[in-house]
Amino acid sequence: ETLLVLEDLPEWEDVMKGSGSLFQLDIKLSQLGISLIQEKPLDMQPKSELMFLYFELIRVKFMMCGSDVQNLAVSITEVQVDCQLPGRAESGAQRTGLWRQERPPAVICANRALGDNAFLTLGMQRGATSSRDLVLPKLEINLDAMDVVLDEGWLKPLVMWLQQASASEDDSSQGVPLQLIQASAGRPIIE
Numbered sequence: 001e002t003l004l005v006l007e008d009l010p011e012w013e014d015v016m017k018g019s020g021s022l023f024q025l026d027i028k029l030s031q032l033g034i035s036l037i038q039e040k041p042l043d044m045q046p047k048s049e050l051m052f053l054y055f056e057l058i059r060v061k062f063m064m065c066g067s068d069v070q071n072l073a074v075s076i077t078e079v080q081v082d083c084q085l086p087g088r089a090e091s092g093a094q095r096t097g098l099w100r101q102e103r104p105p106a107v108i109c110a111n112r113a114l115g116d117n118a119f120l121t122l123g124m125q126r127g128a129t130s131s132r133d134l135v136l137p138k139l140e141i142n143l144d145a146m147d148v149v150l151d152e153g154w155l156k157p158l159v160m161w162l163q164q165a166s167a168s169e170d171d172s173s174q175g176v177p178l179q180l181i182q183a184s185a186g187r188p189i190i191e
Contacts, residue, residue, distance in 0.1 A: 023064040031056050035084075038161055049084040050161055051108075051154070057118075074122040081109035083154040104151050111144040119144045 034053040057077035064070050088106035111119040125138035166178060 022066075025060075025062045027058075027060040029055075029058040032058055036158075036161060038157060039164070048086075050157055052082045052084055054078075054080045054082070068128045070126040072122070072124045072126075074120065075118055076120045077118045078113065079109070079111050079119045080107060082106050083108045085154060085157065087153070104153050105149055107147075108149045108151075108154055109146060111146050114145050117142070117144045119146075 032055040034055075036050040036053075037047065038050045039047055055076050055078070057075075059073070059075045061073040062071070083104075083106055087103060089103040090106055113119075121140070121142045123138065123140040124136060127135050127137055129135050
């Protein structure tokens with residue numbers, strides 16, 4: 001379902017009069033899921049999903065007033081990262097067998113949503129400079145409390161995945177080169 005909303009922005013009338021132009025980009029996503037797939041797994045196992053990153057209620061707003069001021073606002077309400085590798089417990093650590101071995105949890109990162117806080121809110125304002133310097137007269141970052149589980153069971157495979165993803169073109173046995181991904185970005189998948 002797609003909804004198009006046209007609104008008058010009376011608070012920006014003064015901005016538009018002063019600068020003569022206004023560019024605004026507003027992106028809203030209710031949910032976003034990203035899977036990291038391990039194409040060349042360890043120990044001759046079949047290819048598998050390494051992690052699943054889930055984001056809920058994402059809003060990105062970029063505004064450029066003339067050529068002097070740029071504003072960026074990012075808000076993400078919920079985030080959860082699940083380790084999809086075998087041997088992970090669905091709801092917290094679980095004991096298995098007589099020796100009380102605990103299986104590590106599948107959820108390795110999640111915000112707590114304390115007091116209905118969003119996971120991340122970021123507000124940034126950038127002013128124009130005569131050089132390539134980055135001058136931020138305003139920067140505000142708010143992060144919610146998070147639960148994070150660190151263990152070698154997912155850290156080591158993630159490091160290997162990152163190494164494969166950033167392999168050079170000379171080493172074709174190590175994943176897809178970043179240059180190839182960049183070259184194909186923005187093109188339809190059917191080309």
